[in-house]
Amino acid sequence: MLILVDADACPVVKIVEKVAKKHGVEVILLCDTNHILTSDYSTVKVIGAGADAVDYALVNLCKKGDIAVTQDYGVAAMVLAKGGKCIHQSGKIFTDENIGGLLTGRHLAKKARMSKSKHHLKGPKKRTSEDDKRFEKSFEKLVAESINTKQQKALCV
Secondary structure (H helix, E strand, O other): OEEEEEOOOOOOHHHHHHHHHHHOOEEEEEEEOOOOOOOOOOEEEEEOOOOOHHHHHHHHHOOOOOEEEOOOHHHHHHHHHOOOEEEOOOOOEEOOOOHHHHHHHHHHHHHHHHOOOOOOOOOOOOOOHHHHHHHHHHHHHHHHHHHHHHHHHHHHO
16 A cells, blocks of 8 residues: 655645554655655655646556545546545545545536636635644544555455
8 A cells, every 4th residue: 555645735745644654654745846845754756847747647656545645636536446545635535425526516616717707716725733633634544444454355365
């Protein structure tokens, strides 16, 4: 099991590393050439510049049972399709049950932004320590469940 992080401007990298280190899980941070990342724990993979280069690299690396951290619903859908698990930096766990509605909402928001009307959508609220706590709790639960599932499957073999 790997943890793959879409690390371009990701505010939860340190939390991901803390939880991963606690459980002994390998982390790969993916970023483009416009971001400089270093880590004492994770492997950093710098992907060539391009609008979706990091997204496609993350999906290509992902295997069944891996966990991805991304705020991109499209990436989340592809990770789920490959049998991976996925979590948003808010702590929302993406599932087969909720991804369709999230993708539809993204599409409708894009249509609204592109329309010529005067309705403007606001960006996300400023991140708080409560957001970090919520993410850490959800991420800890997701990692622990994934490890338990992996161990149960190993016992069945």
